[in-house]
Amino acid sequence: MAETRVPLQRPLSPHLSIYKPMLTMMMSIVHRITGVSLYAGIMLLVWWLLAAASGPNAYSRVQWFMGTLVGRLVLFGYTWVLIHHMLGGIRHLIWDTGHGFGAVEREWLARANLAGSILLTIILWVVGYAVMGGAQ
């Protein structure tokens, strides 16, 4: 029934390509990308938990992978993505209260989100290596 109707040529809302890239816009896109990354990354978490539940052999394979350069890079990326998405989420929760929409505030929040995630990730890894001590 509806198939025969020719769609009207209504004006579309402007798409991403029409805007000049801005920090707040990039942060919005990154928030979505980090969310998708965490969606995929949860497989790593499940692997780790199942391996721990399976026994020493399975767990040693996880430990071996996490010890490789690729494993370390994946883990480093994972922690940054997780922290960035969490801080981005807190930014959204602040906006939900009706605050932080001003030109100065939203720019400040975006910068704090980015700087905070990088800083916290580095601190976490420094602490992580300190905890491990000479284990590796």
Add this chain to the structure above:
Amino acid sequence: MSAPHIRTPLGRVRGLGSARSGTGHFWHQRLTAVSNVPLVIAFVLILVSLLGRSHAAVVQILGSPLVAIVMLLFIASITYHMRLGMQMIIEDYVHDEKWKIAAVIANTFFAIAVASAAVYALLKLSFGV
């Protein structure tokens, strides 16, 4: 739910939108976002404390009541949150109705499968066998 005999069918769906769930999705997204914050911080601290430890030590720590309960809450909160988030992305980008429904169903199945696997592992670590 309340007084179903007084409210008309129209009254019950009014304001609930085409999905008949109103702002439920949005609200649950925010609810789990709030619960995610302390649980993610707790998870990261647990993870760091387990770095470089032997399998036996990891099993003992993950199987201790407080850590296990926090980890179970963490898994429940993040898997529900990621399901809601991915559904939003699917609804934004998948315009074909059939594919959209298929993707939303697959997303739900994936989230439940992931949550089940993690919960199974955590319970096994706590109760052994």
